[in-house]
Amino acid sequence: MGGMGGALSDGIIKKIVLSYTYVAIWIFLSFTVIVYNKYILDKKLYNWPFPISLTMIHMTFCSALAFLLVRVFKAVEPVQMSRALYLNSVVPIGILYSLSLWLSNSAYIYLSVSFIQMLKALMxxxxxxxxxxxxxxxxxxxxxxxMVSISLGVAIAAYGEARFDLWGVILQLGAVCFEATRLVLIQILLNSKGIQLNPITSLYYVAPCCLLSLTIPWLFVEFPVLREKSSFHFDFLVFGTNSVCAFALNLAVFLLVGKTSALTMNVAGVVKDWLLIAFSWSVIKDTVTPVNLIGYILAFLGVAYYNHSKLQALKAKEAQKKAPEADDEESGKLLEEREGESMGKKGESQD
Incomplete structure (x- = not known):
């Protein structure tokens, strides 16, 4: 018994360590991509303010790598999907994802990293x-x-923002809305039909769709400006490493949700936001005002309560699932006892 207890505790410890490792990897990669994108897009830093082009570079890299892994190296089996299902389910999700990434990247041109993280609390x-x-x-x-308490906290944070830019706020709020709609549609259009996409197959199906849907606005918005900037040369080191980070982040997201839960990711997201706010204030030297922090603390408490409520609801669901199983087991035991008793009585009568 002691050996089994020791083995069980070792298994639990291993599971906890792995969960924290997945969380740490996701936080590190998410942190890196956000800061790297800010560096590329900000006019005061690398000064390449083309968010659609940057998102398209990411999607091209992700599409190519996913294609190689699925079709060439056969590392992952593709999901059986009809053309109708692809058009009705994956395409809308891909379009929403591309809009979310475009607007989110655009916001880095106008807003500080810390304030963007505060606005993301509205998710x-x-x-x-x-x-x-x-x-x-x-x-x-x-x-x-x-939800109102979270919104109030974000509103106070916005009121105290030193570098408030209305257009940047509109872009980031638009990104939040598109991303939230995408998350809900994944549940409705894919998960409800029993289709689960792993990190590679998700990029294999969604990334090309994102790339195509971004091509139309790119041709009208950024291509004419890039064509005029004849001095521009493609920096393979900067954009290559940035794309690798973006691809790795996509894998880390699915790994974290798949191996832990979406709730764990939400909690980890709050930790990441605080780290980014601290980094933005101490390293990038963005102004973080006391009103900013008061507002975000209120929003943070609201998000923490929301996550706690979700956790309690999940526990209640699990308890409800286990209850009928326990009843079935109890009924089975009673039936066995009754059968045993009846067999015993038969034996007595035969004697």
């Missing part, structure tokens, strides 16, 4: 609101009150 509000609108979630007054 649970957007996911819940869209979920209710699409009848995916039930409206609950206490949850809505929680």
């Amino acid at each position: 649970p509000v957007a996911v819940y609101s869209i979920g209710v609108a699409l009848k995916r979630d039930q409206f609950k007054s206490n949850t809505m009150l929680n």
Whole structure:
């Protein structure tokens, strides 16, 4: 018994260590991509303010690498998917993903890293609101009150922002809305049909769709400007390493959610946001005001409460699932006992 207890505790410790490792990898890569994108797009730093082009470079790299892994090296099996399912499910998700990335990257031109992270705290509000609108979630007054508290915290943070830019805020809020809609649609269009995409197959199907949907705005918005800038040369070191980081982050997201849970990722996201705010203030020298911090602390408490509520709901669901199983086991035992008793009585009567 002692050996089994020791083995069990070792297994639990290993699971905890792996979970923290996945969280640490995701935080590191997410942190790196955000800071790297800010460096490339910011006019005061690398000064290459072309967010659509940057997103297209990422998607081209991800598409090519995913294609090689799926079709050439056969490292991953492709998902059986009809053309109708691809057009009706994957294409809308891909378009929303491309819009989310485009607007999110665009916001780095106008806003500080710390303020963007504060605005991203509105993600649970957007996911819940869209979920209710699409009848995916039930409206609950206490949850809505929680959403209002998060929104109020973000509003206070925005009020205290030293480098407030309305256009940048609109871009980031648009990115949050598109990303929230994408997350809800993944549940409705793919997961409900039993289709689970792993990191590679997800990029294999979604990345080319993102690339194609970004081509249209790129031709009208950025291509004419890039054509005029004849002095521009493609920096393979900067854009190559940036694309590798973006690809690795996509893998880390699916790895973290697959090996732990979406809830763990939400909690890890809060830790990452605080690290980015500290980095933005101490290294990049962005101004973080006391009002900023008060607002974000309020939003952070709201998000923490939301995550706690989700965890309690998941535990309640698991308990409900286990209850019928326990009842079935109990019924089985009673049936066995009764059969045993009846067999015993038969034996007595035969004697």
